[in-house]
Amino acid sequence: MYDLLCAGCGHRTAMMLLDDIIREKNLKEKVILALDVACCSLLIDYVDYDSIMCAHGRVLDVTKGYKEMRRENVVISYMGDGAAYSIGIEEMVHAARRNDDVFAIVINNGLYSMTGGQVAPTYVDVAYSGRENGINSSADDYYKEKGFKIEDIIGKFSIKYLARAALTDKENIDIAKKYISTALNKYVNVGGFNLVELLSPCPTNYKMTPKDTVNMINDKLSKVYQIGEFING
Numbered sequence: 001m002y003d004l005l006c007a008g009c010g011h012r013t014a015m016m017l018l019d020d021i022i023r024e025k026n027l028k029e030k031v032i033l034a035l036d037v038a039c040c041s042l043l044i045d046y047v048d049y050d051s052i053m054c055a056h057g058r059v060l061d062v063t064k065g066y067k068e069m070r071r072e073n074v075v076i077s078y079m080g081d082g083a084a085y086s087i088g089i090e091e092m093v094h095a096a097r098r099n100d101d102v103f104a105i106v107i108n109n110g111l112y113s114m115t116g117g118q119v120a121p122t123y124v125d126v127a128y129s130g131r132e133n134g135i136n137s138s139a140d141d142y143y144k145e146k147g148f149k150i151e152d153i154i155g156k157f158s159i160k161y162l163a164r165a166a167l168t169d170k171e172n173i174d175i176a177k178k179y180i181s182t183a184l185n186k187y188v189n190v191g192g193f194n195l196v197e198l199l200s201p202c203p204t205n206y207k208m209t210p211k212d213t214v215n216m217i218n219d220k221l222s223k224v225y226q227i228g229e230f231i232n233g
Contacts (some may be wrong), residue, residue, distance in 0.1 A: 004042045008206040008210025010200025014107060015043050017177045018076070021184060027074050034063045036079035036088075038114035040107070043078070057087030060095050060102060067101050074188060077104040081197075082112045082120040085148055090111070096154035096193050103187035104151075104179065104195045106150070108164075109202040110223065117205030121148035124224050147224035150197060155230055160192035160233040166199040166222060168214040179229065192233075199225055 005012050016142035022031055033051040035041055044051045054062045063075045084092055084106040095102050124146045151162060161183045165176035176198055183194040196218050197211055201213040208216065 006204040008203040030074045032075045036083040044163040058084045081108040081122040085121045101191045106197045109200040137167045151230045163193040163229040164197040
């Protein structure tokens with residue numbers, strides 16, 4: 001299963017968690033999964049519920065439109081950080097500002113992975129030592145200053161839920177499942193804007209082993225991208 005994905009890819013873990021939650025909540029017959037292009041699009045072959053392939057960065061527009069037509073459906077937006085925070089940032093900001101009925105999962109690996117590993121807005125140079133260009137600072141200080149943090153952009157809006165987890169070890173994966181489940185519950189029972197960002201390994205484009213990529217996320221990226229619930233309204 002998921003054999004089109006690279007070894008160690010976080011999309012595999014994210015989709016398995018989401019699928020478990022959908023089945024646990026008996027929502028399979030109501031779910032519409034809206035997928036962005038690139039690595040996200042590969043998942044359409046591995047789910048047995050209805051799915052929509054969206055234009056790049058337009059997942060939220062598609063899901064909002066579908067939800068207006070079919071209020072009874074559970075419409076899930078699934079996209080990468082490039083789609084969500086670069087080409088799709090306008091849709092993201094205004095959907096949050098309006099507190100639209102949205103349940104979104106954003107995979108943050110810092111890269112446009114399928115097309116060669118170009119950097120996304122969330123990219124942080126994990127090789128930084130604190131000494132380049134005469135900068136007199138520690139790596140910890142550098143990491144705290146960098147990164148595109150969605151909580152800084154939409155964190156003051158009156159949305160229902162905003163959280164970040166990491167798809168690394170068992171402890172963090174269990175947290176990710178909890179956050180996804182919480183966001184989905186709010187979306188189904190209350191509505192409003194709900195987003196879970198997942199720090200995700202991409203060993204192929206970081207040119208690391210899966211284990212080293214997981215360690216990099218736990219030891220370095222989590223210093224930039226704090227794990228936790230930011231809004232739980």
